[in-house]
Amino acid sequence: MDLNLRKAILSNVSGHNTDQLEATIVDAVENGEEKMLPGLGVLFEMIWKEANEQDKHEMLETLEHSLQKQS
Known part of the structure; x- marks a missing residue:
């Protein structure tokens, strides 16, 4: 079975x-269900590919800030 998840x-x-x-x-x-993570990953991949360098930098800063809050 050839399933292309993307x-x-x-x-x-x-x-x-x-x-x-x-x-x-x-x-x-x-919902926080593990099965939803691949879908969010695909959507994020699309956003990342279309983002300019400033947008990418802002996303990375937001991610870094969010991770620091988790620690």
Whole structure:
């Protein structure tokens, strides 16, 4: 069985508007289910690829700050 998880995830959200995408992300984050992590990873990959250097820097700073709060 050849399952391309990335393609499946993108197929599931293809054509979604911003409200639908937000609902998907919020649902995944609030539920905290491990099975949702690959989907969030694919969405983050898309954001990262489209981001300019300033946006990437801001994301990394936000991530660093969030990780420091967890320690």
